Amino acid sequence: MSILKRLKSSTGYFILGALLLFVVVQILLLPLVDGEPILNNFWRGLIFWGAAITMVTLGLNLIYGFNGQFSLGQYGFYAIGAYTSADVTYRWTHSDPSGLAVVLLGVLLTLLLYVLVSAFLRRLYGVTVTARFTIYLLATMLAFFVAVKLAAPVGALFVSVLGALPDSVTQQMVFFIALVGGGALAGIISFLFGLPVLELGSDYFGIATLGFTMIVKVLLDNTDTILPFPEMKGARGMVGIPQWTTWPWVFLTFMLVVLVMRNLLHSSSGRTILSVREDERAASLVGIDVANSKVLAFVVGSIFAGLAGGIRAHDLAFLHPQSFNFIQSYNPLIIVVLGGLGSMTGTIFTGFIWILLLEGALRLVLPPGFETWRFVVYPIILLLMMLLRPGGLFGKYEMPFLRRTLPPLRKKIVEEAVK
């Protein structure tokens, strides 16, 4: 009974719809007609790309649309996720397990140290942001120092454990760890970056995140000279990343992002995130730790970007720093404004439409010179949008599953009202 009842609710419809989408796309991707799938590599790439951009944009919507903090740094975290996970799988396929070991160990140790440090900091009072930041930074450095030192023995352990499994299983597990590692590293860096910078007002924060994207781009240009990662090949672009992204992976990651964001927003922490957007001063004067709430939204949003980076890297099999420059970082910003700030539904639909229509359909229809005109067309679309529908395509609309529902009044209150 209760299962039937749940199936008829908005949750049930959402699950059914998602499963249907999964099955349809999966069938279309199978080589059924003449050994060629209906969605060929071109369209497959676009769908995966659309999913990745939409995940980044959902993260940006959480930070900008729901929490009110203007971030231009999401492409930086997207790049961190992409390069981290690509490095892990690249090294693994070139029989070097150290990447896997360092990322996994480093992330786990960092999280452990963060838990200890935050428990310690809670006992103190009057700790400045700078001191807080320094302690966390030292903790992170310590964790990764230990991880690098332990890389060789732990790596050997991974090889013996994972090597015992069948190849296909090993590949999936390594890919899983790489994705999670990319997301987690993006999260850790966003935490360290956000801790001092989110103290600034929203506009200053925007400028600082723009700077962050530029720093990431410069570092990626010099991965083989400044940073010790020769396999990333700096400004020449990283090649030889295994093409492991499949539709089930894309679907699962995407659904995870949507569900986590939805559940977070529907909880008490989600309400504090909204309250900070509405009025920071008022939020802190009803007992909300505003800094905490901002960091939470920023870190979760950046983890989404990191995961999306991993998905994109293993579909493209090629990474170039130029695809993460700050001009590109306007893409999610345009999508989030176009779809409607503070609307998950708007972001999801607009993200896919943006990629499928502008990068896909129009490329087939319009003459080849179109690419040059793209950055004339985009701003015009945006301008028209601002004039005609300033709230975005979807405004504040949410599909029923994502909507914040109003709990019914308690029985007693209703009875009294009737009297």
Add this chain to the structure above:
Amino acid sequence: MKGRPEGLSAEVEARPVVLEVKDLTHFFGNLRAVHDFDMTLRQGELVGLIGPNGAGKTTVFNLVTGVYLPTEGSIRFHDVKLVGRPSHEIIQMGIARTFQNIRLFSNLTVLDNVRIAYHPHAGYTLVDSILHTSRFHEKETEMTERAQEFLDIFGLAERQGDIAGSLPYGLQRRLEIARALATDPQLLILDEPAAGMNPQEIDELLDLIIFIRDHFNLTVFLVEHQMRLVMNVCEWITVMDFGEVLARGKPAEVRGNPRVVEAYLGRQTVKIK
């Protein structure tokens, strides 16, 4: 005792001290907004702070709730030092306040406005909220029910789904007080609660303030311009002008004090025959 008028009953003077403000001084640049301000509140008192515009009343409130860091002086709440603590900690310790110009979360529903104030007592972790565990559902229902009870007391239960910004002015004031009380305070600070209200609304507010003081066992500290409210509801009053305490006493004493009259109306320079 410092920061209190003479002649209060022995019963009141025997109660424990809730808030103790000593030698509070605050500068905005070179402007001295508050100078050597003292104030001691005892459990269950209903005290008013009045003074002409720009006298420094709201600044005192902002100093107490950690919005500004005082240049000098000490503020203790139940004998715990407040100076240097961030606002949200001070609120969680049991001080709640409302604002002179209403500051609701105007795009959120009435119910959410109150539920946000419950966040420190939510009783579930971030993991619970992301996984929507049974603990999450249980605590969330509990929280909603408590919030609805509050709304019911303030006559807002029926409007729980309305967007806070769309409520009429009087109800927005009520909602702000409800939100402040939801933080479970021992001391309630009201900054001009009657601003912009008509006489009938002020009478309702008067009853409401006394009701919540008794019902929630609170100490109330309010700033107000409406003499109708201050004179009828406060047990004693402190008058401020140019950041300094001008007079202290029961409403009737203060009203007759020539220095207070001068501060409000100006010195009589021309003799009228």
